[in-house]
Amino acid sequence: MDAAVIYESMYGNSERVAQAIAEGLCETVRVEVVDVTDPAAHPDALRHVQLVVAGGPTHALGMTRPATRAEAVQRATGPVSDRATGLREWVESLPPQEEGRLAATFDTRATKVRSLPGSAARGAARAMRRAGFRLVVPSASFYVGDVEGPLDDGELDRARAWGRALGKVLVPAESPAEGR
Numbered sequence: 001m002d003a004a005v006i007y008e009s010m011y012g013n014s015e016r017v018a019q020a021i022a023e024g025l026c027e028t029v030r031v032e033v034v035d036v037t038d039p040a041a042h043p044d045a046l047r048h049v050q051l052v053v054a055g056g057p058t059h060a061l062g063m064t065r066p067a068t069r070a071e072a073v074q075r076a077t078g079p080v081s082d083r084a085t086g087l088r089e090w091v092e093s094l095p096p097q098e099e100g101r102l103a104a105t106f107d108t109r110a111t112k113v114r115s116l117p118g119s120a121a122r123g124a125a126r127a128m129r130r131a132g133f134r135l136v137v138p139s140a141s142f143y144v145g146d147v148e149g150p151l152d153d154g155e156l157d158r159a160r161a162w163g164r165a166l167g168k169v170l171v172p173a174e175s176p177a178e179g180r
Contacts, residue, residue: 001029008056008087020156024163028171036090055106056087061118063088097132111143
């Protein structure tokens, strides 16, 4: 099986989470990690991929929008990716899928708003289901100390573990009868 982890990242936190998820996934499947703005993230370029994992930062209780990305750039105190396209635009561009395409979603969010109901991952999951993907695990959130980060302690390990668990859902362990 082939998988792709597609991500949006403004401050680098979601990219680091995407890389960690891929590290966990690659124990069972082939994985590529691609920024949503990269031509390799175009839906036509992903036709060979059976699993698409998509994620990005939560802004204003959901996926980023042009206005929230512009605000993030203005408020940044360090390096930030100024982008016109984000996860929202990417998932909204997905054409109807063949039956059986698999997906999973994740997001990053500030620890101090952990209890708020909005989630980029859940919004991406809804859009992917509308396009015909089948979500194989519940969406996951990974936490950053503040808007720009850094990631909370242990979050990259948790992302690797989530990727590893996702891989095990896709490729269950060989049963004793099969191993003989």
